Amino acid sequence: MRSTAGYSVMKITAPVNKIIPFSNVDGPSNRMAIFFQGCPFNCRFCHNPETIHMCNDCGDCVKTCPVGALSLKEGKVTWNKDLCVNCDTCIKTCRHDASPKVTRMTTDELMEKILEVSPYIQGITLSGGECTLQKEFIKELFPKVKALGLTTLLDSNGSLDFESNEDILEYCDGVMLDVKAYNKEFSDWLIRYPNDVVLKNLDHLLATGKLEEVRTLIFPDRDKENEATVRYVAETIKDRCRYKIIRYRQFGVREEYRKELGDFTTGEDYAMRYVELARSLGASKAILV
Ligand code: SF4
Numbered sequence: 001m002r003s004t005a006g007y008s009v010m011k012i013t014a015p016v017n018k019i020i021p022f023s024n025v026d027g028p029s030n031r032m033a034i035f036f037q038g039c040p041f042n043c044r045f046c047h048n049p050e051t052i053h054m055c056n057d058c059g060d061c062v063k064t065c066p067v068g069a070l071s072l073k074e075g076k077v078t079w080n081k082d083l084c085v086n087c088d089t090c091i092k093t094c095r096h097d098a099s100p101k102v103t104r105m106t107t108d109e110l111m112e113k114i115l116e117v118s119p120y121i122q123g124i125t126l127s128g129g130e131c132t133l134q135k136e137f138i139k140e141l142f143p144k145v146k147a148l149g150l151t152t153l154l155d156s157n158g159s160l161d162f163e164s165n166e167d168i169l170e171y172c173d174g175v176m177l178d179v180k181a182y183n184k185e186f187s188d189w190l191i192r193y194p195n196d197v198v199l200k201n202l203d204h205l206l207a208t209g210k211l212e213e214v215r216t217l218i219f220p221d222r223d224k225e226n227e228a229t230v231r232y233v234a235e236t237i238k239d240r241c242r243y244k245i246i247r248y249r250q251f252g253v254r255e256e257y258r259k260e261l262g263d264f265t266t267g268e269d270y271a272m273r274y275v276e277l278a279r280s281l282g283a284s285k286a287i288l289v
């Protein structure tokens with residue numbers, strides 16, 4: 001906090017879970033990928049459940065850290081990055097789908113990290129958790145990133161109504177949107193969140209030219225639901241953007257849901273059927289991931 005003329009100005013910060021300086025799977029070309037903590041969805045198949053909630057400082061993980069990298073000071077859990085050996089024991093200990101390894105950063109602090117790699121990347125991708133929970137931070141960050149000549153992408157679950165939050169898109173080159181379910185009942189079961197905003201966002205981002213790509217996860221024994229989602233997305237986007245059809249993989253999924261969903265990975269041939277369906281409906285840029 002800084003003080004100006006007798007009153008205080010609070011700097012905007014965002015909870016950063018992880019930064020990957022060079023990624024070639026978080027959008028086109030070589031990009032820095034920044035993952036924020038916190039997500040309004042609670043997907044059964046989430047591969048990074050430790051990014052869903054904010055730490056509540058219960059202190060359970062402090063006792064299990066093998067190298068003393070965590071401590072509880074004045075009711076707050078503190079993480080010592082230099083001592084941490086990234087064993088993830090704390091993540092396994094946590095019963096709240098949170099992580100103690102989160103750093104609150106200002107946009108200037110994040111810009112320092114981006115500047116270190118800016119000659120070697122084409123742009124940055126903000127992900128999560130759900131990045132749009134940090135919309136004020138993004139509105140401050142993106143103009144600074146654009147000034148470096150870098151591109152700016154959001155990797156989003158579509159929970160933020162983009163039409164009502166147009167200003168977040170002003171300096172954003174595109175959104176990589178998850179459309180996890182078209183069928184409402186399936187969506188309620190799968191992500192435990194209404195999907196009407198997600199579907200509205202699909203239309204809005206398409207109409208404004210900000211849809212970079214769409215992604216849909218395919219489950220092995222959900223023929224009707226898979227088909228409904230793929231059909232809807234393909235008929236909506238046609239050949240106007242990339243459509244990634246993704247196979248469900250059990251890696252990282254919480255044990256209780258692995259049991260419920262079954263220990264399986266969607267077969268390649270089965271998922272390919274949906275790629276072919278999407279292509280047959282005009283989504284010529286559909287690919288299997
Ligand atoms: S990953 Fe967690 S438990 Fe492991 S050393 Fe780091 S802080 Fe400690």
Ligand code: SF4
Pocket residue numbers: 054055056057058059060061062077090093094095096098099100
């Ligand atoms: S990360 Fe989880 S276990 Fe550790 S203090 Fe926070 S809520 Fe508790």
